[in-house]
Amino acid sequence: MPTPGSPATLARRTQSLAEVVVDYVKQRIATGELRIGDKLPTESELMEALGVSRTVVREATSRLQAKALIETRHGIGSFVLPPRQDNTIHLGAASTLHDILAMLELRVALETECAGLAAQRATPENLATLQQALDAIEADQAAGRDSAASDLRFHLTIARATGNQHFVTVLDQLGKTLIPRSRIDASQVGYLNSQESRTTVNREHHSIFEAISRKEPEAARAAMRMHLSNSRERLRRAHDLAAPATPEAFT
Template sequence: MSSSFPLPTRRRPRTLALELVDSLGDRIRDGRIVPGDKLPTEAAIMEEFGVSRTVVREAISKLQASGLVETRHGIGTFVVGLGDGAAFRIAPEQIATLHDVIAVLELRIGLETEAAALAAARRTERNLAEMRSALDAFAAALAEGRDAVGPDFQFHQEVARATQNPHFAELMSTLGAMIIPRARLGAAEGVSEAQRSYLLRANAEHENIFDAISNRDSDAARAAMRTHLANSRERRRRAAVLSADQAGK
């Protein structure tokens, strides 16, 4: 299981519990913990996140209420799904084609450009540290020849959290890592040269977003996020045209 920053121990237990819900919920929604998996023990969660048993139990209770996990007495707590079936989400089968991916990117442009602008106005030093952690993990994945879907989603999630508006972060968590296009397309083992070139450009675009948010420049953050997502959309559109042309030959 991937590591995370310890939660600040001086915060109120309720705040800590909600942050723990976010962290565990993210792992479930982005596939690091899948339905059927058993959650770590209370003691393991306490040690990883630096929280009390009371905080862990409150967080587990909230995850149960949202339909993400169930506790089997004497056995442990298990992931049972992706949450309330009535909640808005984009299922894997809804991102099966290039057309589907482009539609999701259009949604993200509307959501995340304004999130970036708000993040620039409201971000904290801790928000910046979390974003920097995601960017460093992205760069490390590239250096090791791996894809970077997890760090990519983490960066966008941290931008949403930096708005200090929980609805942005909750919606991003609900969408999950499946909204990162290559989580569905081009999932071959390893990273090809073309993929690596794409990821290097994406990483540079992320750095532009980070710089604007760090400088508290809302207009620049909005523009940098729009450029990043619009570039991704255009790359997918070109791929769709190329695929159609090849099919017609």
């Protein structure tokens, strides 16, 4: 059992407090206090109003972005987005290893092209937001927090940089299935959260970012394809290390 003050305990507390901030913002939107296009209170204002840390506010901001409730403009602030239309695409639940590997195959098809289009269309603002997402992943890891939310933000930011909302809609509806470690058994998480694995994933993320920044579509596609292919292999390895593979384990 994690002890008070341990990274695991602090991560859970941060995530719990982040939901308080998310609910606060959602309630203000629901009551009309914040309308479409309105700017959210600043980080400092939210910290003071709710008595939480800057880390908690940033985690909440990432969650609100992932839910497409707000968008953040670099150097300006966060703004309320219009409600999403109900364009639900029923993709099914990824509850087994086979399902998650199949979902990664779908991601290769979608996100490889996302990366190529982002390299052609990304604005300086998109690139700044993408850099912030990279920084958030590494900050979460350094603090012992779950980086799944910031990882999701990185991939959704690339989709937004394409300028094609349909990519964003599909990837957003995939939700946490985008990040396999958030969907697998706890016994498999150790390998995926190892320093070696995290370092490799971060290096792959930076390769994608650099290719997009250089406006090299084919390099961006190749970097994303390699990242997602490697993610499949890391997931297989995590499964094999947790328990010897059997035919049933992959169905």
